[in-house]
Amino acid sequence: MKLLLTGARVIDPSQKMDAVADVLLENGKITQIAPALAKTLNSKSTGKVETIDLSGMIVTPGLIDMHTHLREPGFEYKETIASGAAAAVAGGFTSIACMPNSSPVNDNRSITEFIKRKAAEAALANVYPIGAISKESAGSQLTEFWDLKEAGIVALSDDGKPVMDAALMRRALEYAFSLGLPVISHCEDMNLSGGGLMNEGYYSTILGLRGIPSIAEETMVARDILIAEFTRTSVHIAHVSTAGSVRLIREAKKRGLSVTAETAPHYFTLTDESLQSYDTNFKINPPLRCPDDLAAIKEGLADGTLDAIACDHAPHGRTDKEVEFEYAACGISGLETSLGFSMQLIHDGILSWPELIAKMSTNPARILGLSKGTLKAGTDGDITVIDPQLKWTVDVKTFRSRGKNSPFHGREMQGRAILTIVGGDIKYDGR
Amino acid sequence: MKFEKKDILGMKDLTVDEINIILETAESFLEISTREIKKVPTLRGKSVINLFYEASTRTRTSFEIAGKRLSADTINISASTSSVVKGETLIDTARNLEAMNPDVIVIRHSAAGAPHMLARMLRQSIINAGDGSHEHPTQALLDMMTIKEKKGRLDGLKVAIVGDIMHSRVARSNIYGLSKMGANVVLAGPATMLPRDIDKMGVAVYTNLEEAIVDADVVMMLRIQLERQNQSIFPSLREYAQHYCLNRTNIQLAKKDVIVMHPGPMNRGVEISPDIADDPSYSVILDQVNNGVAVRMALLYLLTGGNE
Numbered sequence: 001m002k003l004l005l006t007g008a009r010v011i012d013p014s015q016k017m018d019a020v021a022d023v024l025l026e027n028g029k030i031t032q033i034a035p036a037l038a039k040t041l042n043s044k045s046t047g048k049v050e051t052i053d054l055s056g057m058i059v060t061p062g063l064i065d066m067h068t069h070l071r072e073p074g075f076e077y078k079e080t081i082a083s084g085a086a087a088a089v090a091g092g093f094t095s096i097a098c099m100p101n102s103s104p105v106n107d108n109r110s111i112t113e114f115i116k117r118k119a120a121e122a123a124l125a126n127v128y129p130i131g132a133i134s135k136e137s138a139g140s141q142l143t144e145f146w147d148l149k150e151a152g153i154v155a156l157s158d159d160g161k162p163v164m165d166a167a168l169m170r171r172a173l174e175y176a177f178s179l180g181l182p183v184i185s186h187c188e189d190m191n192l193s194g195g196g197l198m199n200e201g202y203y204s205t206i207l208g209l210r211g212i213p214s215i216a217e218e219t220m221v222a223r224d225i226l227i228a229e230f231t232r233t234s235v236h237i238a239h240v241s242t243a244g245s246v247r248l249i250r251e252a253k254k255r256g257l258s259v260t261a262e263t264a265p266h267y268f269t270l271t272d273e274s275l276q277s278y279d280t281n282f283k284i285n286p287p288l289r290c291p292d293d294l295a296a297i298k299e300g301l302a303d304g305t306l307d308a309i310a311c312d313h314a315p316h317g318r319t320d321k322e323v324e325f326e327y328a329a330c331g332i333s334g335l336e337t338s339l340g341f342s343m344q345l346i347h348d349g350i351l352s353w354p355e356l357i358a359k360m361s362t363n364p365a366r367i368l369g370l371s372k373g374t375l376k377a378g379t380d381g382d383i384t385v386i387d388p389q390l391k392w393t394v395d396v397k398t399f400r401s402r403g404k405n406s407p408f409h410g411r412e413m414q415g416r417a418i419l420t421i422v423g424g425d426i427k428y429d430g431r
Numbered sequence: 432m433k434f435e436k437k438d439i440l441g442m443k444d445l446t447v448d449e450i451n452i453i454l455e456t457a458e459s460f461l462e463i464s465t466r467e468i469k470k471v472p473t474l475r476g477k478s479v480i481n482l483f484y485e486a487s488t489r490t491r492t493s494f495e496i497a498g499k500r501l502s503a504d505t506i507n508i509s510a511s512t513s514s515v516v517k518g519e520t521l522i523d524t525a526r527n528l529e530a531m532n533p534d535v536i537v538i539r540h541s542a543a544g545a546p547h548m549l550a551r552m553l554r555q556s557i558i559n560a561g562d563g564s565h566e567h568p569t570q571a572l573l574d575m576m577t578i579k580e581k582k583g584r585l586d587g588l589k590v591a592i593v594g595d596i597m598h599s600r601v602a603r604s605n606i607y608g609l610s611k612m613g614a615n616v617v618l619a620g621p622a623t624m625l626p627r628d629i630d631k632m633g634v635a636v637y638t639n640l641e642e643a644i645v646d647a648d649v650v651m652m653l654r655i656q657l658e659r660q661n662q663s664i665f666p667s668l669r670e671y672a673q674h675y676c677l678n679r680t681n682i683q684l685a686k687k688d689v690i691v692m693h694p695g696p697m698n699r700g701v702e703i704s705p706d707i708a709d710d711p712s713y714s715v716i717l718d719q720v721n722n723g724v725a726v727r728m729a730l731l732y733l734l735t736g737g738n739e
Contacts (some may be wrong), residue, residue: 202628206443208543208565208600211627278544323520324542326563 002026002047003424006038008054008385012061013358014374023059024049025381028424033375052419054385060357061373062094062382062422064364065335067184067238067262067310069159070096070127072118073111074103079315079402081115084335085124087313087401089428091335092417094382095126095372096313097364099159100137107132107143112151124427125420126382128154128368130184133172137161142172149179154368157184157238160285160330162220164190170227177233182260182367184236187220187245188212188286197326199272199287207275209325212287218244225252225259234258236367239312241267241286243296250305260367261300262308265341266332266407268297274407280321280328281407284314302350307363309356311338315403333403337394339386340413346388347414381424388415434733438550438557441566442607450612454576456729456737457722463500464724474503477534477735481507482524483560484540489695489720490560490569494537497727503735506533521545522552529553534735538562556734564598569730570694571604573723575612577715578649580722581690586613591643591685593675594653594702595624597664601694602653606632619643620653620675623664640675647685651692652677652702668701678704682713690715 003025010021010033022037023030034040041049065088071079079087081098088096098115100106106115112129119127131153135141138161145156156176162185163169169185176183193216198204200211221237225248228235237249240263252259272288282288300306314331321328342360345351351359361384365373372382394411396404420428434452436445445453463471479498483491491507498505510524521540528536535556538546543563550557561567579585590609596602596618609616610633618629619637630636637643644650655671665671677691691703691713699705708714 200627202631205626205629206603206632208563208603210564213627278547319520322522324540324548325544326542 001424002049004038004041004049004051005054005059005383005385006051008057008059010059010375011353011357012375013354013362014061015376017375018354023375023383025421025424028381030375030379030381031377033377056389057418058353058386058388060384060386061361061375062420063092063339063360063384064095064370064373065093065311065313065338066097066308066364066368067264068096068098068313068335069101069315069331070098070115071315072102073114077317077402078320081118081127082122082124083400083402084313084315085119085122085127087335087399088125089420089422090400090430091337092339092384092386092420093125093335094384094420094422095128095370097128097130097154097368099130099157100132101159101161105132105136106130107135107137109147109151112148112153116152125422128370130155130157132156133158133163133183134168139163139165139168142168142175145175145179145181149181153181154370155182155184155236157186159186162186162188162190166223166227169224170231173227173233173235174231177231180369182234182236182369184238185220185224186238187217187224189216189219192216192219197283198275199289201272201290203272203275207278209275214242214244214289214293217242217286218248221245221248225249225257228259229257234260237261239264239267239286239310240297240300240306241289241293243293246296246300246305250300250303253305260307261305262310263297263301263306264310264312265334265338268294268301268345269341270407278325279407280323280325281332281405283325283328283330284332285330298345298350301345301359307359308367309338309342309359310364311335313401315401316405317402318404321405331405332407333399333401333405335401336399337406337408340394340416341408343388343415381421383421384417385419386415387418390414390416390418392416436734439568439730439734440546440550440557440559442568442571442604442611443566445568445608447611450572450575450608453572453726453729453733454579456733457572457576457725460725460728461722463728464721469500470502471500472502473732473737474498474501474735478504478506479535479537479731480528480533481505482528482536482538483508484510484538485561487539487560489723490539493720493723494560494727497724498731500724501728501731503731521548525549525553529555535731558730558734561600563600565600566604567600568604569723569727570601571608573719573726574605574651574692575608576722576726577692577719578690580718581715582648585609588614588648589617589646590614590649590651591617591619591647592651592653593619593640593643593677595655596620596629596653597624597626598656599653605651606634610634617643621665621671640677641681641684644681644685647689649690649692650677650682650685654694654696655698655702657698672701676700676702676704677707679706682707689713692716692719694719
């Protein structure tokens with residue numbers, strides 16, 4: 001089986017490629033990229049080739065979301081592995097890494113194997129489980145990193161239950177590093193954020209909602225950078241939301257430390273002003289911050305401080321969101337809007353196309369140690385085709401995700417994935 | 432002028448004109464409460480539901496009396512626990528009430544924004560009787576009515592609000608309302624009780640009671656919620672009372688004819704000394720309660736199309 005993609009602008013940051021070319025896939029792998037490949041192939045006429053004309057489109061290595069919540073096992077009404085994988089390919093993602101905060105928590109081999117089996121059955125996106133750092137993510141006892149790694153996890157994180165015990169975090173970084181497993185830190189000092197509902201500032205004050213101060217994030221970013229430095233290990237900072245965190249990470253990188261970081265589309269798109277309607281779709285953790293933070297996130301993306309854009313896809317059922325703001329669950333169903341909002345960074349001149357694709361594919365692959373995020377010959381045929389001009393309107397009713405919780409409903413977008421190819425097979429066709 | 436608001440959710444949303452209409456209407460209703468037969472037929476056939484998710488004596492009674500004096504049917508629902516604990520969501524409860532066709536739903540809830548959610552979903556008029564630490568517009572209106580009654584105006588007065596500003600919906604509503612009407616609002620409280628960026632609401636902020644009340648025309652003392660002591664927001668009631676209690680000595684710093692207000696319930700000896708609270712030359716606390724009924728009568732009247 002051969003698939004030939006012709007006439008598109010091919011952007012592959014892993015080989016610094018940005019040119020119009022044809023891409024040939026054979027038996028699930030990328031085998032050739034060259035200009036006008038179609039002609040040479042036709043003249044040889046070797047077997048049947050399905051050709052797709054993609055003039056005006058952009059072909060990139062399959063997008064990778066390194067921060068997704070799939071809710072299965074435990075909260076299947078919010079999302080299943082299959083519905084999450086369907087949402088992923090519809091959003092242009094060929095691979096997703098899922099956080100361990102299911103019920104039970106992914107803190108042992110059997111849960112990891114269950115997730116992988118379900119993902120294989122769904123046969124849509126590649127699903128990479130992230131294992132818990134501590135048992136039940138309770139923050140007291142390390143999980144069996146080695147066993148989890150053998151079962152197939154690609155990283156460790158206690159996700160939204162941050163490791164408050166600095167000594168435990170130290171041990172986790174040391175042990176994980178020796179196994180080559182990245183540790184993803186959700187930075188939030190729970191004593192500082194305790195009971196908080198939104199960013200602490202003018203809007204939390206006038207809305208009478210308890211605030212989450214930026215220092216709740218920043219003190220733990222600083223802590224984890226220091227622990228990584230002392231132990232000569234690495235750490236990945238999840239969903240950076242504040243100017244202070246960007247500054248700390250930038251400085252750490254300048255000093256040559258092995259620190260990587262991601263942010264999410266809402267942090268460079270929305271601010272805490274949006275919460276004035278008490279619309280629970282804007283309730284997320286970390287919370288939407290103020291305009292200065294938003295500007296700093298954009299700077300951090302532009303100067304490379306922030307390596308990756310991750311969705312922090314957090315699907316919820318209606319019952320979790322249609323309640324008083326205080327009681328509502330945190331999170332945005334983001335897989336199907338992430339690319340659209342991230343493309344705004346190109347429209348606004350903040351990132352170039354290769355830079356954006358690096359942050360949504362090549363860099364997440366590097367951080368997680370996946371042999372993905374590239375179009376090099378011989379690698380898996382994971383490809384995202386983007387129509388950069390396509391105008392569309394976000395409609396949560398059309399989401400593949402079970403989570404319809406999006407504050408972006410009704411928004412106009414320019415650009416989206418129209419074809420998502422995983423392992424040489426078309427898994428989403430939005431043409 | 433016609434009053435066109437569907438809901439009364441907060442002082443933030445009311446214009447100066449709307450505030451004036453409410454206060455004037457309330458003033459005209461004051462007299463009804465002094466009659467021998469304290470009832471007029473104005474709202475006969477209308478029904479008002481008081482949906483209280485938080486304990487309240489003063490506000491709930493005040494709304495009930497307001498409705499009854501206007502001949503509306505008033506129904507009180509007290510939920511001792513939050514909707515989440517009870518098992519039925521607030522929206523389901525509200526939709527059930529909506530189906531019974533009341534005219535006005537008065538809601539008090541510990542969660543900020545709960546009245547706003549109802550206002551979005553229901554066709555009935557919603558009155559916010561206090562939502563979390565957000566707003567308490569009827570309290571601010573009755574406070575403004577009381578100040579106006581005693582001082583003849585609001586414009587140009589210095590009003591000091593003292594205490595736990597962080598958790599006070601009364602403070603927020605009064606800051607919005609009084610500032611709109613031209614008063615100069617200043618705040619005072621321990622630094623831990625002053626929420627971030629509160630100065631951006633256009634008020635001067637002090638951590639010292641004495642500085643704040645200098646030359647004040649009005650001093651409004653807020654209730655200290657005793658349970659906050661366990662949240663490390665202040666060290667002890669003893670220390671609080673030593674520095675933030677309004678007493679015979681520090682009140683001399685204010686204008687000679689200063690009035691003292693308190694939204695109640697008072698902690699005597701904590702934020703206000705009993706001899707100030709009970710001294711009619713300063714205290715207008717019971718006038719506030721009396722005006723509260725009139726303000727709530729005015730709102731029920733205006734929301735049900737009374738002045739059309």
